[in-house]
Amino acid sequence: MFLETFQKTNLERLWEDLRRVQNALDEDFFPMSISERKAFPPINIFEDADGATAIVQIPGVDPEKIELSVTGDLLNISGQRETDSFNENISLHRNELWKGKFSRSLRLPFTIDSNNIKANSKNGILEIRLPRTEEEKPKKISITAD
Numbered sequence: 001m002f003l004e005t006f007q008k009t010n011l012e013r014l015w016e017d018l019r020r021v022q023n024a025l026d027e028d029f030f031p032m033s034i035s036e037r038k039a040f041p042p043i044n045i046f047e048d049a050d051g052a053t054a055i056v057q058i059p060g061v062d063p064e065k066i067e068l069s070v071t072g073d074l075l076n077i078s079g080q081r082e083t084d085s086f087n088e089n090i091s092l093h094r095n096e097l098w099k100g101k102f103s104r105s106l107r108l109p110f111t112i113d114s115n116n117i118k119a120n121s122k123n124g125i126l127e128i129r130l131p132r133t134e135e136e137k138p139k140k141i142s143i144t145a146d
Helices: 002-029 034-038
Strands: 043-048 051-057 067-071 074-081 100-107 118-122 125-131
Antiparallel strands (some): 043 051, 051 125, 067 074
């Protein structure tokens, strides 16, 4: 029993050490995992009776290089974060800032009124107001009593 406990404890420590080494290597060589790259840009969506507001974090992306489109209930956001240009005499010590093309498509639980969408970008935050179509807005129904 003691030997089994001792071996299990040592194995657990070994696996823990290996996980730490793997995490350190991942941070150095692969600063963003594949799933994190797919989730760029990060987006929060808030819904109310009139529609939804999407808050998109896009630091370092020129708003002129972002494309927004809507088809029915689907919001598409795409663009590109430009790569940095370095002098040949400079060596890169650490590279954690993601660069390149990105694209996200998000389905909303209602049809978007594409004629009244408003988008504003300030300090790397893109705010998109996505109004519901009139048909999708909640309707108040009055009740009569007999």
